[in-house]
Amino acid sequence: MPELPEVETTRRGLVPLLCGTRIIALVVRDRRLRWPIAPQLETLLPGRTIARIDRRGKYLLLDLGEGSLIIHLGMSGSLQMVATRKPPGPWDPFDIVVTGGQCLRMRDPRRFGALLYTEDRPHHPLLRHLGPEPLEPEFSGAYLYHRARGRRIAIRDFLLNGQIVAGIGNIYANEALFSAGIHPGRAAGRISRTRYDTLAAAIVAVLNRAIAVGGTTLKDFSGSDGRPGYFQQQLQVYGRAGDPCLGCGTQIVRLSHLTRSSYYCPHCQR
DNA sequence: CTCCGATCCTGATGGC
DNA sequence: TGCCATCAGGATCGGA
Structure with missing residues (x-):
């Protein structure tokens, strides 16, 4: 589903709701995405503040100050801010619960998406060899x-x-x-x-x-x-x-x- | 290095 | 109506 415009649309929608919030918990219901969600993330994320939301190609990047979450929507993924108490559907693999009773909930029926963490964004294997952003001046x-x-x-x-x-x-x-x-x-x-x-x-x-x-x-x-x-x-x-x-x-x-x-x-x- | 095909998984759709 | 084949917005990997 999501190419650059869809990921950018998602990013712009999330910025006012998510930037500056603190992560309370990561709730994983299904680890089996394109790459399995690392179990360490549940202990690593609580207490961290989402400082910025960036995009690189089709990757959404949540900047946590020291480190970043990399989210990819695969073919069938989408992200929504919902009330944490709202019951999740069967294809909602994880919630990132933040302050204020809301959470970032992923939906991904085909499970081609990804949730990864890196402390070295420029050298991450998925990001490192990406070509230029088509909407930046170096693209021509x-x-x-x-x-x-x-x-x-x-x-x-x-x-x-x-x-x-x-x-x-x-x-x-x-x-x-x-x-x-x-x-x-x-x-x-x-x-x-x-x-x-x-x-x-x-x-x-x-x-x-x-x-x-x-x-x-x-x-x-x-x-x-x-x-x-x-x-x-x-x-x-x-x-x-x-x-x-x-x-x-x-x-x-x-x-x-x-x-x-x-x-x-x-x-x-x- | 370049290119092609297989692969992961589920759901929607169209033909019979 | 039901069953089956085909096709999907992605990206990596192995092998030719």
């Missing part, structure tokens, strides 16, 4: 062009690689490629510098537009306040196989022989 067409030299991988898969650029998932990769007029199967190394400028701008634009409306809710994503996102109403190609291209009317094609579906307009994208 020049950067993408440089990284793509000699690569034959399809541009869609290139954009999904977090080591190239952080936070882009299948929805926004497909949408940005449509916006830039680039075929998702084109080799990354066979795209001109000029087209990479267009693509980088398209990525920034589509991410910002999605953040502005609270992200994309396909099935059950909701922000930290429980409200869905609305970007799905603006999707140009993702999930629209067989429907007319909004630019030229040609039927949108779905390429399913790739591990993840690509959606594109065969007329507008080359």
Whole structure:
């Protein structure tokens, strides 16, 4: 579910509710996430104050001063602030209980998410090799062009690689490629510098537009306040196989022989 | 180094 | 209505 805009939506919703609060307890109901929740966390966290909430790609980072919690939502995760007394559902693996009777509750039916702790954020194996943030200045067409030299991988898969650029998932990769007029199967190394400028701008634009409306809710994503996102109403190609291209009317094609579906307009994208 | 496929797990959906 | 196959927003790992 959650790509950069959904994680950013979650982060923005949590900041006013969680920053400055003190952790009272970590309640774990199911340790079996992508990586098992370390048992030490239950003794480590109480008493710590949540100083800041950051985001790196699709990772949410709770800064505890000395150390950080790393939360990843996987495919099906979401976070909500709820009253601690509210009964948890069957797919709510943990609560971070804070002062004020509230807790940060994770829901994750597929258990692809993660809750990890590090005292060395820059060197953590999940964060250390991440590419630049697409909404920061170091991300540009020049950067993408440089990284793509000699690569034959399809541009869609290139954009999904977090080591190239952080936070882009299948929805926004497909949408940005449509916006830039680039075929998702084109080799990354066979795209001109000029087209990479267009693509980088398209990525920034589509991410910002999605953040502005609270992200994309396909099935059950909701922000930290429980409200869905609305970007799905603006999707140009993702999930629209067989429907007319909004630019030229040609039927949108779905390429399913790739591990993840690509959606594109065969007329507008080359 | 690069790339592809398998893998973790559950739920929704569509065809028959 | 029920059953089965297929597909999902992610990211790592092993092997070619």
